[in-house]
Amino acid sequence: MNILITGGAGFLGRRLARRLLARGAIRLSGQERSFDRLVLLDRTDDAPFDDDRVHAVSGDVGDEALLDSLVDRNTDVIFHLAAVVSGQAEAEFDLGMHVNLDASRRLLQTCRRRGHAPRVIFTSSVAVYGGELPDEVRDDTALKPRSSYGVAKAIAELLLAEYTRRGFVDGRALRLPTVSVRPGRPNRAASSFASGIIREPLAGEEAYCPVDADTRLWLMSPRVAADSLVHGAELDASVLGDDRALNLTGLSVTVSDMLEALGRVAGEKVVERVRFAPDDAVRRIVGGWPAAWDTSRARALGFPVHGSFDDVIREHIEDIRGS
């Protein structure tokens, strides 16, 4: 049995890979199934794993011939994480559609040609929501994305559900809250600051916050994110039914809440490294996202939940020390 992760060199892809390698198996239809090969596809083949099971492949996830060469009838589980992030998709419309929409569709077409209906776990996003939203967004709140990123994610969700209904794949679209604290450097996601205002001060650097202190965010820790992806892969199709898009669990916090937590965990000196520098483009995108959603379905399905944001910061500090 093989596993494919697209976006396998990204922070979530690596974290997920590490988790899978440590477990060595994945539970499918009640059976622990060990895997022989873990294929990590990304633009770079930079994969920091010294493990014979790992095959790092460099290429364009929208390249159908490449996908055809990577997915065979032993590929029972595919984690499709590759994406152009929200800020970049807004600035580069065609590139965003190429990766976030077309690559997803080509991957589904590849699976269809193989004919064995592999499990496809697709990371969707809070950005599929927009427009006038209820206080608490539900799994079945209408999708009115107001960003190119959100539109492509919403379309890919529809395709995943349809390919599942037709029996071409066994799909699960997991809507992730904004992941914080993401390790690494700032990126072009509109939500990049949600990690930066914690990560940079902890590293002794200044950080800029482009939104107001009372902006409410819906966050997920990297640990819960990776565990949720594995859980999403292991769920039986029968418990999921026809609705294959799920809002994962998160923490509803304001920027102020986050900075207060940072103060409690790391001290006020660290918090003083954060400066507010309003950016209207970011405020507009982030302001349109829901600040909390109803996660009763995810919880009923056994997806992992969070402690406090203080715990999330401590997790990040442990991860940094460990690496």
Next chain:
Amino acid sequence: MNILITGGAGFLGRRLARRLLARGAIRLSGQERSFDRLVLLDRTDDAPFDDDRVHAVSGDVGDEALLDSLVDRNTDVIFHLAAVVSGQAEAEFDLGMHVNLDASRRLLQTCRRRGHAPRVIFTSSVAVYGGELPDEVRDDTALKPRSSYGVAKAIAELLLAEYTRRGFVDGRALRLPTVSVRPGRPNRAASSFASGIIREPLAGEEAYCPVDADTRLWLMSPRVAADSLVHGAELDASVLGDDRALNLTGLSVTVSDMLEALGRVAGEKVVERVRFAPDDAVRRIVGGWPAAWDTSRARALGFPVHGSFDDVIREHIEDIRGS
């Protein structure tokens, strides 16, 4: 100023063309604008109009070069009606996606390249809804299509909204109830019977009804359909705002109601020409569609409304006599 109708040789395309030719103009931003050219694109160039303004073009609506040759900066209004109907899209997945999804996207791309943000009026459908539905579906009920046709329509709605948000087009997605009484012959729409059980008996022929007598349908007459498309083109963008998908007005009737109306208008002998012949594939598709929806937004925006289904049958009889 030019107007393009894709699917221009279909019954709704022809009816719309007739309506536009009779008016000779369309009201845009408060001004009556006469048009020089009405381009009808369809698979056949069979257009029964003896009018210098009409240019009938035969070709594939998914052919980007053809679209490029038909849309210029004078094309201010595009009615995008071309579609592979629901039953055929279910049977021929790739063909359905080619026309219902890819052709819609290519048309939007062509408009984007032109750079003048033409009005694009797109016919969407009751089939975008599915799964567990409230008694009365609203404009903002979540889209969970359960047919390949509905999925492609839902995706095209999302693309139309996005291309509108980016300023590439000025889009309006009008969700049409099942149109009845459609003239002509039965087609491969799952809802074909909704016209057949009225049209064929009136023409002295037998008709088969594949669903139960208590099946509730959400219907729109051809006259209201064509008038709604013109009204949708004439609305100012400012009154539409960001939400560009609208549920049009309809009549909520059961098959029994329809046959009783047929009896009142045409006599019991005519009704006796209808036979019930259950077809599970059709029942499954049609049974998943909403039987009524909240049309308060469409009515507030001044879209035309129906009289009774008796009136709809009388309209059909007049149309038949007229042609």
